[in-house]
Amino acid sequence: MHLDSANFGLSDKIFYFIPATIVILISWVKYKGLEHVLINYRWIFVCLFLLPISVIYDTLFFIRSKLIFLLNAAPKQHDERVKHVQKQVRKWVEAGRPSRMCTARPGWQNISFRRGKYKSTLTNIEVNLMDILSVDTERKVVRAEPMVSMGQMTALLNPIGWTLPVLPELDDLTVGGLIMGVGIESSSHLYGLFQHCCISFELVLADGSLVKCSKEENSDLFYAVPWSYGTLGFLVAAEMSIIPAKKYVRLEYTPLTSRQQISSLFPATASSSEKFDFVETLAYDRDSAVLMTGRLTDDCEFDKVNAIGRWYKPWFFKHVEGYLLRNKKGVEYIPLRDYYHRHSRSIFWELQDIVPFGNNIIFRILCGWMVPPKVSLLKLTQGETIKRLYENHHMVQDMLVPMDKLNDSLDCFHKHVNLYPLWLCPFVLPNEQGMVHPRSSASSEMYVDIGAYGEPKVPNYHPRETTRKIEQFVSDCDGFQMLYADSYLTEQEFRKMFDHNLYDKMRRELDCEKAFPEVYNKVCRAARD
Numbered sequence: 097m098h099l100d101s102a103n104f105g106l107s108d109k110i111f112y113f114i115p116a117t118i119v120i121l122i123s124w125v126k127y128k129g130l131e132h133v134l135i136n137y138r139w140i141f142v143c144l145f146l147l148p149i150s151v152i153y154d155t156l157f158f159i160r161s162k163l164i165f166l167l168n169a170a171p172k173q174h175d176e177r178v179k180h181v182q183k184q185v186r187k188w189v190e191a192g193r194p195s196r197m198c199t200a201r202p203g204w205q206n207i208s209f210r211r212g213k214y215k216s217t218l219t220n221i222e223v224n225l226m227d228i229l230s231v232d233t234e235r236k237v238v239r240a241e242p243m244v245s246m247g248q249m250t251a252l253l254n255p256i257g258w259t260l261p262v263l264p265e266l267d268d269l270t271v272g273g274l275i276m277g278v279g280i281e282s283s284s285h286l287y288g289l290f291q292h293c294c295i296s297f298e299l300v301l302a303d304g305s306l307v308k309c310s311k312e313e314n315s316d317l318f319y320a321v322p323w324s325y326g327t328l329g330f331l332v333a334a335e336m337s338i339i340p341a342k343k344y345v346r347l348e349y350t351p352l353t354s355r356q357q358i359s360s361l362f363p364a365t366a367s368s369s370e371k372f373d374f375v376e377t378l379a380y381d382r383d384s385a386v387l388m389t390g391r392l393t394d395d396c397e398f399d400k401v402n403a404i405g406r407w408y409k410p411w412f413f414k415h416v417e418g419y420l421l422r423n424k425k426g427v428e429y430i431p432l433r434d435y436y437h438r439h440s441r442s443i444f445w446e447l448q449d450i451v452p453f454g455n456n457i458i459f460r461i462l463c464g465w466m467v468p469p470k471v472s473l474l475k476l477t478q479g480e481t482i483k484r485l486y487e488n489h490h491m492v493q494d495m496l497v498p499m500d501k502l503n504d505s506l507d508c509f510h511k512h513v514n515l516y517p518l519w520l521c522p523f524v525l526p527n528e529q530g531m532v533h534p535r536s537s538a539s540s541e542m543y544v545d546i547g548a549y550g551e552p553k554v555p556n557y558h559p560r561e562t563t564r565k566i567e568q569f570v571s572d573c574d575g576f577q578m579l580y581a582d583s584y585l586t587e588q589e590f591r592k593m594f595d596h597n598l599y600d601k602m603r604r605e606l607d608c609e610k611a612f613p614e615v616y617n618k619v620c621r622a623a624r625d
């Protein structure tokens with residue numbers, strides 16, 4: 097066949113172009129080495145495959161939720177779904193309680209750094225309940241199933257004028273995970289952690305029975321559930337308080353250019369009688385940060401409205417850094433749902449390590465509508481090479497320390513990891529019974545979540561040794577480690593950090609010993625792959 101431009105039509109070009117491209121790609125990968133390509137060119141795989149698949153994934157869930165709600169099937173199906181959980185547990189009891197239980201949610205789907213090794217050895221119980229059951233605006237309560245995501249919550253509540261007091265920002269965080277683990281947001285200085293906005297829990301226990309608990313009913317269990325990581329029973333529904341939402345957040349950006357300013361202005365603002373609805377600080381270096389204070393409002397100055405959630409907009413942490421670089425205060429009006437998911441598009445600042453040019457204006461305009469890739473899909477496809485790379489050269493930790501230890505904590509992080517930006521999120525910690533409470537006798541204490549996500553810039557970073565030094569510092573400050581991350585604590589150190597008195601009591605009363613692992617055996621570094 098004679099190839100010339102006359103009869104070499106478009107279909108021929110495509111027909112020959114594709115295999116030629118594949119051959120070139122394969123030769124290039126062979127030349128560079130697969131490991132090198134996976135590490136340094138992960139963005140090719142993410143952009144060509146994960147981003148489009150993420151869009152399809154979200155679209156399917158969008159359609160599903162629409163159908164579910166239009167058919168109003170969620171509430172009716174709920175009882176059937178709970179009976180299915182009970183039936184699985186009773187079957188496990190009848191089988192002689194062969195191995196301890198955990199949820200059947202695949203480890204790659206959860207918002208934690210790793211997957212639980214226990215998923216492949218324990219009896220997996222399906223708890224696939226993912227719908228919002230009711231919104232009671234009289235009682236100001238939303239009742240939801242445990243797999244409801246924060247993306248669903250904002251999608252439902254915000255348009256009807258309501259919101260959760262504490263609505264953690266990553267779309268895929270689930271109600272179950274935020275209750276059984278922990279959830280925090282920039283409104284936590286007013287409302288506490290996600291668990292402190294919960295009114296009741298409904299759980300299927302180790303004997304298959306269904307129990308409801310609240311501050312008034314089975315209160316010991318109610319206070320023992322948060323941070324129990326699914327080791328007291330399976331959550332099948334939760335009631336959370338809701339508060340009136342407004343259309344915008346009036347967000348004020350204040351550059352802080354000295355450590356003295358950071359250590360004085362940030363804590364004072366968090367505890368301020370002005371009661372800002374949102375308080376958050378991003379630290380960009382040892383002595384520079386941007387303090388953000390927000391207020392819910394229905395009014396706005398139209399020339400200052402910034403829909404930061406639009407696909408073409410800069411990544412939020414880069415936008416915020418602009419105020420520091422210009423050393424200039426600023427005020428914007430951000431639509432509420434955009435504000436809640438402000439860190440989602442760039443997965444805080446993690447996406448820059450995966451798609452380095454992701455904040456480039458051309459990429460944002462062309463591909464921004466597909467960003468972010470689903471964290472779950474990134475986890476599913478990261479492979480051993482990248483996992484080792486993150487293991488040895490990347491830190492993701494959230495340490496919760498008393499606000500009066502902020503300065504020492506920032507010094508500790510600077511010395512051991514020198515990793516920026518740091519996410520500083522204040523939260524009030526009520527002195528209630530359970531795993532996590534202040535050690536002082538005060539009725540509540542202001543704490544701060546120090547989030548460190550990225551590549552440590554210290555010469556001798558060793559994940560285990562370095563993390564243990566920070567864990568030791570946090571424990572000595574009467575602080576707590578968020579357990580979605582890698583925890584290198586020994587069991588003894590873990591029991592010192594987290595108050596196990598009520599937890600152990602409930603484990604005995606609910607006969608959990610043979611039914612569920614202990615928390616430590618689900619979250620410690622050795623238990624996770």
Ligand SMILES: Cc1cc2nc3c(=O)[nH]c(=O)nc-3n(C[C@H](O)[C@H](O)[C@H](O)COP(=O)(O)OP(=O)(O)OC[C@H]3O[C@@H](n4cnc5c(N)ncnc54)[C@H](O)[C@@H]3O)c2cc1C
Nearest residue numbers: 157158161162165227228229230231245247248251252267
């Ligand atoms: C597991 C899962 C993960 C998801 N992840 C994301 C994500 O990352 N980002 C994202 O944007 N979306 C996500 N979604 C889709 C989300 O469910 C929303 O449907 C979507 O954001 C579209 O919003 P909407 O306003 O059309 O939702 P709607 O269709 O209005 O409602 C969605 C949910 O709210 C419930 N609901 C709605 N109105 C009421 C009411 N008045 N009373 C009681 N219940 C009500 C429905 O049962 C449904 O569960 C996810 C969904 C699921 C199931």
Ligand SMILES: NC(=O)C1=CN([C@@H]2O[C@H](COP(=O)(O)OP(=O)(O)OC[C@H]3O[C@@H](n4cnc5c(N)ncnc54)[C@H](OP(=O)(O)O)[C@@H]3O)[C@@H](O)[C@H]2O)C=CC1
Nearest residue numbers: 198199206207264270272273276277278279280326331580
């Ligand atoms: N802004 C924030 O607050 C952020 C918080 N995070 C972290 O993400 C976590 C939430 O991630 P997410 O993926 O939603 O949760 P996960 O699926 O990771 O669940 C966390 C734990 O809760 C248990 N669990 C979840 N659902 C149930 C249930 N219905 N019944 C019993 N146990 C259950 C899981 O048990 P099992 O292992 O058996 O499935 C797991 O041990 C939080 O705990 C937090 O640490 C991450 C990013 C931001």
Ligand SMILES: CC(C)=CCC[C@@H](C)[C@H]1CC[C@@]2(C)C3=C(CC[C@]12C)[C@@]1(C)CC[C@H](O)C(C)(C)[C@@H]1CC3
Nearest residue numbers: 207208209443444446471474475478492494547549
């Ligand atoms: C309290 C708060 C705000 C915590 C924020 C935690 C996030 C920054 C964490 C939670 C899950 C997390 C560890 C994750 C990752 C980055 C940091 C995340 C998103 C990534 C996407 C980094 C790249 C990795 O290859 C891999 C895909 C395994 C993980 C998945 C989990």
